[in-house]
Amino acid sequence: MAPLIEDYALIGDLQTAALVGRDGSIDWLCLPRFDSPSCFAALVGDQDNGHWRLAPDGAGDCTRRSYLKDSLVLETVWETDSGTVKVIDFMPQRDTAPDVVRIVEGVSGSVDMLGVLRLRFDYGNVIPWVRRTDGHRVAVAGPDSVWLRSEPPVRTYGRGFSTRSEFTVSAGEQVAFVLTWHPSHQKRPRLVDPHESLRHSLEDWRTWAARCTYDGPHREAVVRSLIVLKALTYAPTGGIVAAPTTSLPEEIGGVRNWDYRYCWLRDSTLTLGALLAAGYVDEAGAWRDWLLRAVAGDPADLQIMYGLAGERRLPEVELPWLGGYERSAPVRVGNSAVTQLQLDVYGEVMDSFHVAREGGLGPKPHAWRLQRCLMEFIKDHWREPDEGIWEIRGPRRHFVHSKVMAWVAADRAIRAMEGDSRLEGDIDSWRAIREEVHQEVCERGYDAARGTFTQYYGSRELDAATLLIPRVGFLPPDDPRVVGTVDAVRQELTHGGLVRRYTLDGGHIDGLPGQEGVFVVCSFWLADALRLTGRTKEARELFERLLSLRNDVGLLSEEYDTVALRQLGNFPQAFSHIGLVGTAFALLDPDPAP
16 A cells, blocks of 8 residues: 555755655655656655665554654654664755765664665666675666665665665664765765764754744744745755645546646745744745746746746656556646746735835845836736636636736835835836726625625636735725635635635536645635634634644645545645744734734
């Protein structure tokens, strides 16, 4: 039986990440970047597509596991009949090359250990040539080269296109493995000391976590979520990937399987807000600067997502040799939604610059010129239909959330000019746009008979994104239309007390067959909306429920199955953890002014 999505834990080095199962198997790792082809792809295929298991010989899942306090260093413990052993997994922040370090330590008794390494480059498609050199195992295929060594050396041998390691550890003994990648045309990089790397990694993570300014009842959950966000940051550029995985399904056995190893503009405002609220000004600044570089150019060419360094071409292809997680095919790399028109991203970008200003980030000389260009695009195009925040693969529509975010774009531009007399712009035109958008949304996007905003003009369907209306300031929280929308979403979009993005009706809305789970971040949005509308007790109850969805090491995926009681979608999901941080901070102010 395949591991559940929540059976995995995350390790990473701020440029890529790996997923480690409760059975001690690393089933997903892309090298050298988040968006590179994987060398372990068992997560979306099977073990023949690559994995690295290190566990007691004959053992199954671990007895327990946890992250070492305030770090991304994972400790997995097995208690066996002959003794107890732990494996410490981490990826040190790299100097030149990425390393995966696994340290086996005997706790009590004596335990026979077995390691099985199957390297499969190009998403599980290429079996490398493996040789022994200076006591190391070296795997080479095309552009990729991986070195495996142990300290002290242990017995290794080849079997079935895999490298196996057999050894015994007794109480107090340690055996360390280091797996290092580098381009095959270059020399082997400098060897790292696994034990020194462990000390440095713990020190780095704990120093970073100690900067968190949250002082409330959920500090452990907030710090863990912030560590996840840091781990999903591509350090060379400051870009934050939506998730480190591709094609983990929104429905088991279904086709809603997407590649999330890119940076979405829709996440920008909430990401900045979470980082600034928690005191991480440098990280917020790096994300703001990534955003500026990525969106530079003709506003008509603004994309909804970009690569780690701002790359624009992310062609979507299917990998037929991979069967998919629990046979959920196809497995996709790249994302064709990159070509969609989503008018909301203009509002999200403008709001991000507003949040940056309010949060004290220093101005950038060319940022205002860019914002003026974005407003010219909004002026000419806000009346058009689009694909909306949820990347609908169906016909374009006049989505209410997209129009609200066009209002946000105009509002933030106006507020910038009102706050800084040195800025130049057509403020009168922007005020007219703000008023016109507001009037149209209230007339065409609101169902007066039901007392709720709808998903798009003239529809009866609802959309969880309308929960953001009071948060962005489009209407005050005590407006009856806001309260009615919150109540309608609770009545029509909740399942098991949690929120779906929108109504699924056989593909009529989004052009896709099948169903999906409840969307975790939308449930955080509901908690925020309940608090804003004066229902703080219910908001706290929902927040506690959402905390209970985290796996044993505090991680959240994109969605949750309220029937099977399991996580769904790409994992761990930045948007979900951003929602957790935002709601935790919001609940520190339980009685916001209307």
